[in-house]
Amino acid sequence: MKEIAPDMKQKIKSIAIQLFYQKGYHACSISNIAERAGIQKSSIYYHYLNKEELLYGILKDTMDDLNQSLDESLVNVKGTEARLIAMIRTHLNFHMDRQKEVIISDSELRGLTSDNLRSVLRMRDDYDRKMRDIIREGIAEGLFINRDPRVVANAIITMCTQSSLWYNPRGNLSKEEIIDIYTKIIFEGIRDRK
Amino acid sequence: MKEIAPDMKQKIKSIAIQLFYQKGYHACSISNIAERAGIQKSSIYYHYLNKEELLYGILKDTMDDLNQSLDESLVNVKGTEARLIAMIRTHLNFHMDRQKEVIISDSELRGLTSDNLRSVLRMRDDYDRKMRDIIREGIAEGLFINRDPRVVANAIITMCTQSSLWYNPRGNLSKEEIIDIYTKIIFEGIRDRK
DNA sequence: CTTTGAACCGAACGACCGGTCAGTTTTCAC
DNA sequence: GTGAAAACTGACCGGTCGTTCGGTTCAAAG
Numbered sequence: 001m002k003e004i005a006p007d008m009k010q011k012i013k014s015i016a017i018q019l020f021y022q023k024g025y026h027a028c029s030i031s032n033i034a035e036r037a038g039i040q041k042s043s044i045y046y047h048y049l050n051k052e053e054l055l056y057g058i059l060k061d062t063m064d065d066l067n068q069s070l071d072e073s074l075v076n077v078k079g080t081e082a083r084l085i086a087m088i089r090t091h092l093n094f095h096m097d098r099q100k101e102v103i104i105s106d107s108e109l110r111g112l113t114s115d116n117l118r119s120v121l122r123m124r125d126d127y128d129r130k131m132r133d134i135i136r137e138g139i140a141e142g143l144f145i146n147r148d149p150r151v152v153a154n155a156i157i158t159m160c161t162q163s164s165l166w167y168n169p170r171g172n173l174s175k176e177e178i179i180d181i182y183t184k185i186i187f188e189g190i191r192d193r194k
Numbered sequence: 195m196k197e198i199a200p201d202m203k204q205k206i207k208s209i210a211i212q213l214f215y216q217k218g219y220h221a222c223s224i225s226n227i228a229e230r231a232g233i234q235k236s237s238i239y240y241h242y243l244n245k246e247e248l249l250y251g252i253l254k255d256t257m258d259d260l261n262q263s264l265d266e267s268l269v270n271v272k273g274t275e276a277r278l279i280a281m282i283r284t285h286l287n288f289h290m291d292r293q294k295e296v297i298i299s300d301s302e303l304r305g306l307t308s309d310n311l312r313s314v315l316r317m318r319d320d321y322d323r324k325m326r327d328i329i330r331e332g333i334a335e336g337l338f339i340n341r342d343p344r345v346v347a348n349a350i351i352t353m354c355t356q357s358s359l360w361y362n363p364r365g366n367l368s369k370e371e372i373i374d375i376y377t378k379i380i381f382e383g384i385r386d387r388k
Numbered sequence: 389c390t391t392t393g394a395a396c397c398g399a400a401c402g403a404c405c406g407g408t409c410a411g412t413t414t415t416c417a418c
Numbered sequence: 419g420t421g422a423a424a425a426c427t428g429a430c431c432g433g434t435c436g437t438t439c440g441g442t443t444c445a446a447a448g
Contacts, residue, residue, distance in 0.1 A: 008395080024304055026220035030436060042438080043396045051436065107301055110218055135384075144384045147375045148367060155379055158356035159349055166348055173342060181341045185349055189383035190329075190338045202425080224406065236408080237426045245406065 009047040012037055016054050021100035025055055025108040055108060056116040062101040063123035069094050070130060080138045085183060087131065088160060092179050095164040102164045131157055156186055203241040206231055210248050215294035219249055219302040249302060250310040256295040257317035263288050264324060274332045279377060281328065282354060286373050289358040296358045325351055350380055 015036045019028040030051055034041035048054045073090040077083050095102050105120075112120060132153040138144035144152070160182060167178065209230045213222040224245055228235035242248045267284040271277050289296050299314075306314060326347040332338035338346070354376060361372065 024218075024220060026218060027304065029434075031434085039395090040397050041436085042398075045437070046395060110216075110221065138384075143386060145378060145382075145386050147378070148371075151367065151372060151375050152379065152384060154356070154360055155353055155376060156384075158359070159353035162348070162352035162356070165352070173345065177342075178345060181345050182349060184339065184341070185346065185383065186379070187383045187385050188339075189379065189381045190332075190346060190350075191381050192337060192339050223404075225404085233425090234427050235406085236428075239407070240425060 008037065008039070008043075012044060012047055013054070013057060017058055017100050017104065020055065020058070020104045020108060025104070025111040052112060052116065055104075055111050056120070058101060059105050059108070059112070059120045060123070062098065062105050063120060063127070065098075066094055066102075067123060067127055070127065080134060080141055080143055084134050084138065087134065088156065088183055088186060089179050091157070091160045092163055092182060093175060095161055096167045096169070096175050096178070099164040099167065102161070106161065106164075128153065128157065159186075202231065202233070202237075206238060206241055207248070207251060211252055211294050211298065214249065214252070214298045214302060219298070219305040246306060246310065249298075249305050250314070252295060253299050253302070253306070253314045254317070256292065256299050257314060257321070259292075260288055260296075261317060261321055264321065274328060274335055274337055278328050278332065281325065282350065282377055282380060283373050285351070285354045286357055286376060287369060289355055290361045290363070290369050290372070293358040293361065296355070300355065300358075322347065322351065353380075 012033060015033050016028075019032055019036070022028075023032075030041045030044050033054075034044055037044075044054075048057075069090050070087060073086045074083060077086050109117065109120065132149050135144060135149040135153045135156075139146055139149060163178065163182070167173075167175075206227060209227050210222075213226055213230070216222075217226075224235045224238050227248075228238055231238075238248075242251070263284050264281060267280045268277055271280050303311065303314065326343050329338060329343040329347045329350075333340055333343060357372065357376070361369075
């Protein structure tokens, strides 16, 4: 069951992900993390500058991976609609695959101070902008309903993001089924057209 | 600018709402609240049993009000679709009117211990069930797409809930406009049908 | 065998936490 | 004006927080 000793820095990080997710950043102490890692809390400071750097590392890496996943999923995909479909699929997959990290990312931003906060917010803005832009394109092409693209993009993103909160990998719904339902709702709505 | 001294118990509560929203429950101390209220932190304990009771009071009242709003908005509304439309409108209005409280409700559940947690979760389940049931009805009547009602209900609820995170009362979009956009997306999707 | 550097330990730091309590002030009915 | 209840104070408690630091361990390199 136990993995064969990954290097401690990574082990600390994955324990932090688990605990920040479970109890929240401020409710989880360095001692808690050290305890689980089987070391003294002072040893944490050999690997990380302070508690915030531990949080920042999690948020930064998650946002980096998210942005990279999005970019990768879009290479060689042509057409506004196909691109939006790919983005939705990637967003949902990522949020169902990395539930703990994205939940931390969405709820513990307040734990960051100025510079780190700015850095993460910039990454998030980059991501959101890609979504807004594709909606804008679709509207310009007459494909999508002509409504405020910020609202539409927000509606789509937040809806998909929340899948991280309730998706159960051991449940009876596959990720593909969920992606299908969401894509259908986003494009066609819930009204049955027979 | 300053209101004329509401009773202190209520004043403490509204300061707590502001601070729990701004900094998070665990990052906000009783001293912080007392400071803003212009009293000593020990005085908080004259009005509230402990910190958790303060949080519980916020969550409980918010959930009560939310459930009551929903029920009120449904009296004399007949028909599955009309009822769902009313529910969406009420949900959105509530989440845009009471942003701070619903954000606390959605992010600080972990601050509650067993009994209080159970109590709030029961209220939330009651609310969610009403949404699931209406979706189920619509599917049974052939009005809505035949997909897992839990997923569909979750998609709708979470999408609308997140409006609390970005809606700006001083922005250039009215609540009515936002309700229109969301209702349109939920029923018809984003695809333009000319 | 010695040296070195990475990894970790253990005790301590000041600050602050939520909470308690005996006592003081304020309010207000009589 | 008096008495009692309501509201609030200020000092204090034990505990935990994030962080520091001098010292220890130990494997590998020379």
